[in-house]
Amino acid sequence: VAKRRGGHRIEYFDPAQKRVGINAITLENHLRHAIRYNELQLFYQPKVCSRTLEITGVEALIRWYHRDRGLILPEHFVPVAERSGLISEIGAWALQEACRQARAWLDAGLPALRMAVNISAAQTQRGDLVATVRQALDDSGLPPEHLTLELTETLLVENGEHARQLIGRLKELGLALSLDDFGTGYSSLTYLHTLPFDEIKIDRSFIQGLPHQAVSRAIVNAILALAEGLELDAVAEGIERPDEFACLQEHLPNCTLQGNLFCPPMSAPALQDRLRASTRFQPAVA
Ligand code: C2E
Ligand code: MG
Ligand code: MG
Ligand code: MG
Numbered sequence: 001v002a003k004r005r006g007g008h009r010i011e012y013f014d015p016a017q018k019r020v021g022i023n024a025i026t027l028e029n030h031l032r033h034a035i036r037y038n039e040l041q042l043f044y045q046p047k048v049c050s051r052t053l054e055i056t057g058v059e060a061l062i063r064w065y066h067r068d069r070g071l072i073l074p075e076h077f078v079p080v081a082e083r084s085g086l087i088s089e090i091g092a093w094a095l096q097e098a099c100r101q102a103r104a105w106l107d108a109g110l111p112a113l114r115m116a117v118n119i120s121a122a123q124t125q126r127g128d129l130v131a132t133v134r135q136a137l138d139d140s141g142l143p144p145e146h147l148t149l150e151l152t153e154t155l156l157v158e159n160g161e162h163a164r165q166l167i168g169r170l171k172e173l174g175l176a177l178s179l180d181d182f183g184t185g186y187s188s189l190t191y192l193h194t195l196p197f198d199e200i201k202i203d204r205s206f207i208q209g210l211p212h213q214a215v216s217r218a219i220v221n222a223i224l225a226l227a228e229g230l231e232l233d234a235v236a237e238g239i240e241r242p243d244e245f246a247c248l249q250e251h252l253p254n255c256t257l258q259g260n261l262f263c264p265p266m267s268a269p270a271l272q273d274r275l276r277a278s279t280r281f282q283p284a285v286a
Contacts, residue, residue, distance in 0.1 A: 024080050024083075028084045031077055031081060031084075032086065035086070035093070039064055040063070041062070041267070042060045042101065043061045043063050043267055044058040044061070044101075044267075045061060045266070046262060046271070046281055047059065047235060047256050048256065048257045048258070048263075049256060050255050050256065051254065053280050054280055054281075055113065055281060056256060057113050057114030058271070059150070059265075060094060060097075060116065062074050062078070062094055085122075085126060087123050091123040092136075095132060095136040098117045098147075099115065099139070099142040099147065100142075102115035102146055103142045105275075106142070108272070110272070110275055110276075110279075111279050112146065114176070115148065116150050117148070117149055117150065118150045118180065120152070121152065121154040121155040121158055124155055124162075129170070130169045130170060130173070133175070134173060143174075144175045148177070148178050149170060149175060149176075150179075151167070151178070152179070152181050152185060156188075156195075157185065157186050164195065167195050168196070176198040177196060177199070178198065178199035178235070179192070179199070179201065181201065182200045182223060183202060183205075183219060183223060184203045192226070192230055192232070193230060197232060199232055199234070199256075200232050200234055201235040201237050202224075204237050204238025204259075206220050207236050207238050207239055207259075208238070208240075208244070210243070210244045210248065220236070224251075224255060228254070234254075234255040234256065235256040235257075236248055236255055236256070236258065237259065238258070238259050238260075240260050242261065262283055262284070263281055
């Protein structure tokens with residue numbers, strides 16, 4: 001029997017599910033605490049040019065260091081934050097923090113890096129995302145052309161016309177827009193040619209099939225051709241293995257690469273040390 005409790009959309013189907021539901025509520029309470037006591041942190045993963053292997057930007061990825069449980073990854077708490085509405089507060093914090101850090105790296109004389117921040121569909125349903133983004137830019141003094149927002153297709157599917165307007169208003173701030181996890185949602189080519197996206201990110205599930213699975217190769221090739229035709233930057237995400245990298249380099253020399261083969265997500269101080277040593281990212285050879 002599915003039932004609703006309060007504002008939380010947690011539905012119980014069987015005893016095992018019920019346990020998940022209770023944990024989600026506990027997690028939600030801990031998450032409120034996490035926001036208040038600064039247990040959230042941003043890690044940064046480089047994006048690398050496939051030709052020069054120079055770093056061109058970073059993606060901010062949220063981490064939660066729970067007092068007792070240690071590191072909790074976003075897949076375990078972002079959905080809870082989305083359902084409870086806490087994502088607005090967390091998202092606003094992430095925007096502020098990422099813009100502040102990008103500005104600090106600029107001021108420290110590091111090469112200009114584009115800062116990418118993930119925005120989930122739920123963040124666009126409450127409050128005013130445009131005002132939140134503008135505030136983060138103003139407070140940090142980060143020029144808007146250094147900021148990229150990564151959005152997913154869920155936003156477009158769930159919100160239709162509202163999403164179109166929102167995307168237009170975000171774009172007017174002068175930042176770049178990226179379509180994340182491309183190919184996994186209800187990908188519609190209409191989005192790509194009617195909305196002002198600057199970049200598409202090919203989901204890791206397709207990269208993982210390289211180089212041996214003909215289907216993955218065909219999909220990746222098609223997405224890259226599409227990106228080229230529409231003059232969008234293409235990012236291959238989640239590159240882990242040298243053979244995935246070799247395959248991309250051979251067939252598709254003009255894209256951006258992101259993955260643990262080059263560099264895993266790192267804390268700001270660790271990445272800064274790494275960048276001071278070199279801004280080129282050689283793939284780690286297995
Ligand atoms: P995403 O935006 O698609 O981020 C890419 C994910 O792939 C990250 O997982 C990253 O750590 C992981 N990744 C990168 N390279 C590799 C690789 O070589 N191998 C493997 N196996 N994984 C790799 P992460 O950090 O766990 O984040 C998961 C998702 O959580 C993100 O997917 C994004 O949708 C969401 N997320 C993360 N931070 C935020 C945030 O600040 N706000 C919002 N709204 N969502 C966030
Ligand atoms: Mg992303
Ligand atoms: Mg992605
Ligand atoms: Mg994802």
